[in-house]
Amino acid sequence: MSARTTPRTYSIKEAAALTGLPASTLRYYESIGVIAPVGRGESSKHRVYSEADLDQIMSVACLSAAGLSVKEMQQYIANGQLGASAASRQIELLTTQQERLALEAELLAVRQQYVRLKIAYWQAVEAGDETQVELLGAEARRLADQLKRVKR
Known part of the structure; x- marks a missing residue:
């Protein structure tokens, strides 16, 4: 004879704690x-x-963590x-997200x-290495320009 077990259930507070998502x-x-x-x-x-609800919530939490919008x-x-x-729609949706993440x-x-x-620039300033200060400053300006051009 086997004992009948009741499946474990969780309150919203417990589900929130287990999944890392707020109750709201x-x-x-x-x-x-x-x-x-x-x-x-x-x-x-x-x-x-x-338990099945928690599995579904964890899957959704992973989608959210991967940056998908609601x-x-x-x-x-x-x-x-x-x-x-x-x-094919799933592949397209996930491929688009993969490209955004890249x-x-x-x-x-x-x-x-x-x-x-x-x-490195400030280390060169501290060390009094004017040649490095100039080189690193120019490289930092180049990177700053690159950052400005990248669309967010």
Whole structure:
């Protein structure tokens, strides 16, 4: 004979703590259809999250962490419900995000290079190395111009 076990459920506070998303975000995502409607307690009518709900929320949290907008997450979820027939739309959506992230990474790399140059510049100033000050200053100006041209 096996003992019948009741599946573990979680309050919104617990779900928020486990997923890293604030309770207000969980309610908002549910209200706009980014996550499926969550069950309610029989007497309290408070949200009751299942393990499957938490899995879905974690997937959405990962999409958000990857930089997808709410609209894009809605589209991703809608496409996902269509299965293979929407695979090309999923690929397009994710490829667009991948390209945006690559551009952000490139911009971040230029910013990091600029900061490294400015550190080296001030080290040269501190050391009294006028030749390095001039070279590094010119390079920093070039990078600053590059940063101005990059569209955000």
